[in-house]
Amino acid sequence: MRSTMQDVARECGLSMMTVSRVLRGQGYVSAATRERVVEAAKRLDYELNVLAQNFARRRSGLVGIAAPFAGLIGSHYFGEIIRGFQRAFEDSEWNLVLFDILSPSFDDGKKLAGLFRTRKVDGLLVVAPGAKDKFLDTFSDLQFPLVVVGKKVTNAKVCCVSCDDRHGIELACAHLHALGHRKIAFVGGPLGFSVAQERERGYQEFSRAKKLPIPPEFLQRGDYSMLSGRRAGEALLNGKRRPTAILAANDMMAFGVMESARELGVSIPDELSVAGFDDLPTAAERFPSLTTVHQPVVEMAEQGASLLRSWMENDHTPKRKIVVPVSLVTRESTAKR
Amino acid sequence: MRSTMQDVARECGLSMMTVSRVLRGQGYVSAATRERVVEAAKRLDYELNVLAQNFARRRSGLVGIAAPFAGLIGSHYFGEIIRGFQRAFEDSEWNLVLFDILSPSFDDGKKLAGLFRTRKVDGLLVVAPGAKDKFLDTFSDLQFPLVVVGKKVTNAKVCCVSCDDRHGIELACAHLHALGHRKIAFVGGPLGFSVAQERERGYQEFSRAKKLPIPPEFLQRGDYSMLSGRRAGEALLNGKRRPTAILAANDMMAFGVMESARELGVSIPDELSVAGFDDLPTAAERFPSLTTVHQPVVEMAEQGASLLRSWMENDHTPKRKIVVPVSLVTRESTAKR
DNA sequence: TTGTAGGCGTTATCAG
DNA sequence: CTGATAACGCCTACAA
DSSP states (O other): OOOOHHHHHHHHTTTTTHHHHHHHHHHHOOOHHHHHHHHHHHTOOOOHHHHHHHHHHHHOOEEEEOOOOOHHSSSHHHHHHHHHHHHHOOOOOOSSEEEESSSSSSSSSSHHHHHHHSSOEEEEEEOOOOOOSHHHTTTTTOSOOOEESSOOOOOOTOOOOOOOEHHHHHHHHHHHHTTTTEEEEEEOOOTTHHHHHHHHHHHHHHHHHOOOOOOGGGGGEOSSHHHHHHHHHHHHHHHSOOSSSSEEEHHHHHHHHHHHHTTTTOTTTOOOEEEEEEHHHHHHHHHSOOOEOOOOOOHHHHHHHHHHHHHHHHHHOSSSSEOOEEEEEEETTTTOO | OOOOOHHHHHHHHHOOHHHHHHHTTTOOOOOHHHHHHHHHHHTTTTTHHHHHHHHHOOOOOOOEEEEOOOTTTTHHHHHHHHHHHHHHHTTTSEEEEETTSGGGSSSSHHHHHHHHHTTTTEEEEEOSSSSOOOHHHTTTTOOOOOOEEEOOOOOOTSSSEEEEEHHHHHHHHHHHHHTTOEEEEEEEEOOSSSHHHHHHHHHHHHHHHHHOOGGGGEEEOOSSSSHHHHHHHHEEEHHHOSEEEEEEESSSHHHHHHHHHHTTTTOOOTOEEEEEOEEEEHHHSSSOOOOEEOHHHHHHHHHHHHHHHHHHHHHHOSSEEEEOOOOOEEEOOOOOO
């Protein structure tokens, strides 16, 4: 980049301020003057120096995405999240920067706040399904634009947008129950994840409400991976009391359960119904296709990002908590008992 | 953020320059002076203003990741890419910014160069498996740090790091051939992807070298999705000339082929061998587990990012093209004919 | 080893 | 509607 605003101002015989106003489309400038400026800028191949602009405006133009890379970043879920963020910002000058909260430099939550204080970012979108809530408590007193996406945060002061996980599981349970299933097993996620806790609670509450007993072996737990689902499926299908339906806390584990059924020659859905949670693209593509709970991840992320955006742009704190609804997608893997 | 370097300088009775040197860990400062500065900074809760620093240094501290979001961003592949990038920069002050080259604002390649000229980024990592090479030709004359990752670029001036796709397919073919297979079908990817072309060529060259005929119906093509693999599998297994082995250009399509086999009651690997490419985590977790070609995506991305980094930091143009080797992982889905 | 001078390119503020 | 002036907070280059 070569020429500066100074040059353009000289070229068209106007002041830098006028040039600035025109190029930024702000303030009152007469059409004729505007024309002159635009032409001069074009003649000189002028391009704005973003660095100088940011400095003068005291902002970075950056929105931080803080997430634990390990485990999250290759997932379909995170992809949808990013897509939602992007959608909320694509008509703006904001850009998205990635931060791995698991990296050594983020040993505590204060580092995140530091990103804002040092003006590395103007706001933060936190995607932290597995993090302890403590991590987020350090933000309670710091007032800067921050929205947590994908997880309900207990801290009353922190904004968040999440899906109604518990209700989703209840929908799936109700579906299986309506099909006549009474022996419904559950493969939960790791309890360190608040989302996993929510889903497990949904299962337990439904069972209690319907007075379905839960033998201890009916409550398996995996780590969200297909392999762990497969192991859980094996345990359930080989157990002395075999369930007629297995509900998994995510699709990957449901896929694992299906694999185990295949391995053991158990036919789905004739002998066993299986349901999941997430509605991955492959859930519809498998044979049999998987009944699952659909969560509108893109929309959720977009809402969160929009929240943050208005917070950053209008300097008013938006409302605190949003829960988006989920829905059940019925497919081939579940059938009447 | 409140206090500035000026304040710290006053507080410890030294010049701003000395403070700057200490805080940045550059230049010669006596231990005693250093101590004074550090203490003063701590007393004043001083934090560097990154915006001012960047402005003065004429750099943004940002590395752009340019990728087509649709289709790529939720994939395991892209996750590994990001992880590799992160690894190359985690001990540095560089941060990663995301740009969607499919967004309306990137209607041509020049916009990417604009990111550099306006100092939005100091360098660019391009992950564009599907983009036409034309897109990249616009960079040929622009000399700024840019590395293409995951794809071989024909343009001689552009740096790139990619895997040896063709050889990977050849490895898989050779494996099947060694097991006695002579009727090997191939499910290729969309030809718009140069990687897909490479893999398909590998199949064709191997077949030619071994004098294996390729009936037209043996060359199927999908869109990298599981569903398209399933459809291809159905076509192949229902065809009049059934292959004894099916090799897919990626794991997802190989999974689809496996689904179709299940649906049609074809046993793997007894009646049909199946192999893929990518080595997704689930390739090992499925039943049967999938023989596939492993590509070291993280390492490839890390190499690309390191290349870019030294280019940005040392201002010397690194060597142009790197091809990393791939390897075959033999699992349950392939067996003797 | 420390300090001085000058500038980086834009925007805010206020006056005309 | 347009312009002059003053920051913005740090770094580079050079001097002492």
